[in-house]
Amino acid sequence: xxxxxxxxxxxxxxxxxxxxxxxxxxxxxxxxxxxxxxxxxxxxxxxxxxxxxxxxxxxxxxxxxxxxxxxxxxxxxxxxxxxxxxxxxxxxxxxxxxxxxxxxxxxxxxxxxxxxxxxxxxxxxxxxxxxxxxxxxxxxxxxxxxxxxxxxxxxxxxxxxxxxxxxxxxxxxxxxxxxxxxxxxxxxxxxxxxxxxxxxxxxxxxxxxxxxxxxxxxxxxxxxxxxxxxxxxxxxxxxxxxxxxxxxxxxxxxxxxxxxxxxxxxxxxxxxxxxxxxxxxxxxxxxxxxxxxxxxxxxxxxxxxxxxxxxxxxxxxxxxxxxxxxxxxxxxxxxxxxxxxxxxxxxxxxxxxxxxxxxxxxxxxxxxxxxxxxxxxxxxxxxxxxxxxxxxxxxxxxxxxxxxxxxxxxxxxxxxxxxxxxxxxxxxxxxxxxxxxxxxxxxxxxxxxxxxxxxxxxxxxxxxxxxxxxxxxxxxxxxxxxxxxxxxxxxxxxxxxxxxxxxxxxxxxxxxxxxxxxxxxx
Amino acid sequence: xxxxxxxxxxxxxxxxxxxxxxxxxxxxxxxxxxxxxxxxxxxxxxxxxxxxxxxxxxxxxxxxxxxxxxxxxxxxxxxxxxxxxxxxxxxxxxxxxxxxxxxxxxxxxxxxxxxxxxxxxxxxxxxxxxxxxxxxxxxxxxxxxxxxxxxxxxxxxxxxxxxxx
Numbered sequence: 001x002x003x004x005x006x007x008x009x010x011x012x013x014x015x016x017x018x019x020x021x022x023x024x025x026x027x028x029x030x031x032x033x034x035x036x037x038x039x040x041x042x043x044x045x046x047x048x049x050x051x052x053x054x055x056x057x058x059x060x061x062x063x064x065x066x067x068x069x070x071x072x073x074x075x076x077x078x079x080x081x082x083x084x085x086x087x088x089x090x091x092x093x094x095x096x097x098x099x100x101x102x103x104x105x106x107x108x109x110x111x112x113x114x115x116x117x118x119x120x121x122x123x124x125x126x127x128x129x130x131x132x133x134x135x136x137x138x139x140x141x142x143x144x145x146x147x148x149x150x151x152x153x154x155x156x157x158x159x160x161x162x163x164x165x166x167x168x169x170x171x172x173x174x175x176x177x178x179x180x181x182x183x184x185x186x187x188x189x190x191x192x193x194x195x196x197x198x199x200x201x202x203x204x205x206x207x208x209x210x211x212x213x214x215x216x217x218x219x220x221x222x223x224x225x226x227x228x229x230x231x232x233x234x235x236x237x238x239x240x241x242x243x244x245x246x247x248x249x250x251x252x253x254x255x256x257x258x259x260x261x262x263x264x265x266x267x268x269x270x271x272x273x274x275x276x277x278x279x280x281x282x283x284x285x286x287x288x289x290x291x292x293x294x295x296x297x298x299x300x301x302x303x304x305x306x307x308x309x310x311x312x313x314x315x316x317x318x319x320x321x322x323x324x325x326x327x328x329x330x331x332x333x334x335x336x337x338x339x340x341x342x343x344x345x346x347x348x349x350x351x352x353x354x355x356x357x358x359x360x361x362x363x364x365x366x367x368x369x370x371x372x373x374x375x376x377x378x379x380x381x382x383x384x385x386x387x388x389x390x391x392x393x394x395x396x397x398x399x400x401x402x403x404x405x406x407x408x409x410x411x412x413x414x415x416x417x418x419x420x421x422x423x424x425x426x427x428x429x430x431x432x433x434x435x436x437x438x439x440x441x442x443x444x445x446x447x448x449x450x451x452x453x454x455x456x457x458x459x460x461x462x463x464x465x466x467x468x469x470x471x472x473x474x475x476x477x478x479x480x481x482x483x484x485x486x487x488x489x490x491x492x493x494x495x496x497x498x499x500x501x502x503x504x505x506x507x508x509x510x511x512x513x514x515x516x517x518x519x520x521x522x
Numbered sequence: 523x524x525x526x527x528x529x530x531x532x533x534x535x536x537x538x539x540x541x542x543x544x545x546x547x548x549x550x551x552x553x554x555x556x557x558x559x560x561x562x563x564x565x566x567x568x569x570x571x572x573x574x575x576x577x578x579x580x581x582x583x584x585x586x587x588x589x590x591x592x593x594x595x596x597x598x599x600x601x602x603x604x605x606x607x608x609x610x611x612x613x614x615x616x617x618x619x620x621x622x623x624x625x626x627x628x629x630x631x632x633x634x635x636x637x638x639x640x641x642x643x644x645x646x647x648x649x650x651x652x653x654x655x656x657x658x659x660x661x662x663x664x665x666x667x668x669x670x671x672x673x674x675x676x677x678x679x680x681x682x683x684x685x686x687x
Contacts (some may be wrong), residue, residue: 104594
């Protein structure tokens with residue numbers, strides 16, 4: 001960036017200095033002015049087809065499309081002059097000629113740019129008296145539904161498929177006022193990243209079938225998070241309605257996922273809403289698991305762990321905080337720990353460097369390895385007979401009960417009580433990923449924070465709190481009150497994390513020290 | 523007597539109750555012979571209520587008897603008392619339709635915003651005031667109940683004077 005020449009200009013009376021080649025639209029964002037636009041998207045090549053971003057540039061004859069006009073030295077730009085407003089009003093009127101105005105039944109309503117800008121600077125009524133064009137709803141395959149009547153032909157979806165996904169599926173079919181978005185013969189939107197066209201669509205023309213008629217945009221509560229479905233660690237927003245996760249949306253992060261997320265991650269959220277959860281701490285008394293007070297359950301678990309070698313079956317879905325505390329638990333008496341990872345096929349997004357749906361379908365594989373857990377297909381093989389087995393959020397699918405039974409005692413710290421662990425002595429219910437705060441380390445060693453999106457079920461507690469209390473009961477350390485305290489402990493005890501804190505991570509994350517990740521990631 | 527009590531000397535016309543009594547009786551008698559009656563023999567007779575009266579709700583239906591509601595979610599959003607519960611879904615034809623639409627008439631403050639905001643002219647407040655129920659649950663009107671009600675609905679403004687001037 002340093003070698004790029006800086007250009008100074010004035011936008012709406014505010015002086016701004018940006019690198020040469022920046023568009024006026026991006027320069028306006030720097031000084032906090034949003035120029036209305038449809039076809040422009042920072043993640044896509046510039047098309048300049050919607051004519052919505054017209055602004056007045058002094059000494060220029062015509063209005064300039066701000067998305068396709070580079071800044072020039074000494075330029076004076078006016079966004080809200082009468083001429084510019086009149087032009088944009090005209091554009092909006094044309095866009096609305098064939099728009100059905102079915103906002104009450106449109107899923108985009110509330111987050112629709114056509115709606116927003118029309119309220120901002122459009123006409124209150126239409127002068128068009130003829131019947132509107134009508135085209136039937138079309139299934140584009142995958143998770144995408146196309147409602148051509150609402151389409152404003154910004155071609156964001158076409159450009160995404162062509163230039164980012166590198167799979168030519170969509171085009172603009174027909175001409176003039178009959179033009180609609182079409183699919184090429186025999187092609188479907190089955191690309192593993194095609195769901196992004198729904199986010200890119202500024203209006204309600206491309207809809208997610210999964211989210212169809214589920215909730216209104218203004219009813220959703222939004223929380224910044226990290227996609228837990230693979231080791232890529234895409235930044236996402238969890239959107240909940242009545243504390244139920246309704247959908248996941250990508251959150252821009254230039255260093256990880258830019259503006260995108262894959263369909264697998266996008267649709268893999270139903271497990272967060274699971275209702276068959278462990279909600280009460282259980283302790284085996286007189287041969288039967290009985291619900292009991294948290295303090296007693298923690299002490300019951302601590303008394304089992306006090307003098308025994310511990311084997312931890314961890315889950316790569318746990319946060320760094322939980323895994324760090326688990327590793328302390330396992331190292332106390334020279335124990336060991338292992339975890340397993342579900343795998344799938346890698347699906348890269350061709351147009352973005354180093355962005356793919358990764359083979360390892362769990363968020364914190366790198367973190368689990370950095371904290372000393374062994375990755376294994378058959379994790380319990382490393383367990384010695386007579387160890388105390390701590391099952392931390394592994395659902396034990398494919399693991400036989402007699403394999404678990406080699407342990408002298410079983411403690412389950414998890415969101416459910418797996419059938420194969422029904423002989424457990426203690427069950428400590430923890431919250432799942434969407435119900436707690438923490439950090440994940442992605443496959444490039446980037447530590448990123450996620451926030452709590454839903455309340456915990458029943459008496460379940462966050463994993464870091466349960467494990468901190470357990471270590472406290474074992475006189476290893478004091479209990480923690482905040483996840484940031486646990487992270488501070490990690491930063492002070494692991495060289496790779498040194499210097500990091502929740503404050504410095506912010507909402508975009510930071511990489512751990514290079515030398516450490518190089519060893520652990522392999 | 524340790525305390526001296528001062529007795530005021532009042533003129534008899536101020537102290538006498540006779541004048542006030544006669545005045546009151548005169549008023550009563552005036553109303554007795556007044557031909558304009560205020561009392562209504564409810565329930566045999568009923569008051570004529572205003573066309574803008576806002577009472578318990580009614581959901582209007584299409585010709586096929588289905589509720590006009592498209593579950594757009596504007597009424598639960600605008601409702602200041604938070605008394606409308608709406609869960610959107612799809613009907614048999616795949617159109618947007620409320621799976622659950624409930625109005626808690628106990629919570630409702632009868633402001634009429636739901637009727638005003640409705641883009642489909644589906645939900646209306648009614649010109650109706652006889653709402654007695656035997657149970658509290660009876661005051662949570664579901665979609666079936668709302669569509670089955672037949673009382674006239676509120677006219678948000680007087681058709682003779684739409685601007686209220």
